[in-house]
Amino acid sequence: xxGDTIDKTSLRQIARDRRRAFVxxxxxxxxxxxxxxxxxxxxxxxxxxxxxxxxxxxxxxxxAQRLAHQLSAMGKTVALPRVLDRLGSMDFLRWQPDxxxxxxxxRTSHPEPGDGPVTPDxxxxxxxxxxxxxxxxxxxxxxxDRAFARFxxxxxxxxxxxxxxxxxxxxxxxDLPLHMVLTEVELIEGPLT
Numbered sequence: 001x002x003g004d005t006i007d008k009t010s011l012r013q014i015a016r017d018r019r020r021a022f023v024x025x026x027x028x029x030x031x032x033x034x035x036x037x038x039x040x041x042x043x044x045x046x047x048x049x050x051x052x053x054x055x056x057x058x059x060x061x062x063x064a065q066r067l068a069h070q071l072s073a074m075g076k077t078v079a080l081p082r083v084l085d086r087l088g089s090m091d092f093l094r095w096q097p098d099x100x101x102x103x104x105x106x107r108t109s110h111p112e113p114g115d116g117p118v119t120p121d122x123x124x125x126x127x128x129x130x131x132x133x134x135x136x137x138x139x140x141x142x143x144x145d146r147a148f149a150r151f152x153x154x155x156x157x158x159x160x161x162x163x164x165x166x167x168x169x170x171x172x173x174x175d176l177p178l179h180m181v182l183t184e185v186e187l188i189e190g191p192l193t
Contacts, residue, residue, distance in 0.1 A: 008137060011128075011166060012129070015129035015164055018164065019060050019161055019163060020059075021163075022060075023161065030184075034062070035066045035182070036066045037070060045155065046121075046155065049076060049121035049122045050076065051092070051119060052078055052120065052121065052122040052124065053078075053122065054080060054095075055081055055126050056101070056109055061126050062159040062182075068095070068096075068097040072096070078094070079092040079118050080093060080095045080109075080110055080111055081108070081110065081143070081147070086105065092118055092120050093114065093117060095111040119151065122155045122157060123144070123154045123156055124157045125144045125156065126158075127159075127160050128164065129165070130164060130165060130166065130178065131169045133171075134178040134180070134190045135170075135175065136169065136178050137169045145176070149176065155179050156176065156177075156178045156180075157181070161184060162185050
């Protein structure tokens with residue numbers, strides 16, 4: 001287990017460095033247009049979803065929040081995560097793209113609590129790395145792993161820059177693979193569930 005931890009830590013650093021280098025050389029127009037539109041296969045896959053959880057991309061993360069306008073136009077309720085504690089707990093709060101966000105831990109931001117947490121049908125998650133088996137390498141805090149376990153029926157989608165793909169991401173027994181990964185160049189789909 002200690003070897004896996006070191007391995008994941010090394011993979012995270014390599015993936016962050018590759019992502020940072022890639023984004024720094026990306027054409028500004030290409031960056032602004034990336035992740036603004038859901039590919040048709042993804043739109044069809046989430047057609048019956050009511051609540052779609054996004055995240056606010058930080059630094060050079062893939063900017064999932066750019067999908068909010070299209071999701072709202074499709075009649076979806078958009079939600080953002082709210083970090084509840086440093087133990088890996090979070091919930092999801094309803095959000096409109098023009099709503100003011102409150103500061104949270106770890107440089108996160110979240111909507112006003114409003115009517116309280118919502119239950120996502122789709123969780124669009126940030127990631128540091130992924131592989132073709134749809135294993136996800138996260139930041140290491142376990143927040144999304146816990147959310148996936150808490151909402152097992154939610155469709156799990158990762159968003160990343162294509163350069164974040166790895167040959168293999170080590171998966172622990174409790175890790176749930178993603179159903180899909182969306183990059184700026186392709187939609188990688190797992191088997192239908």
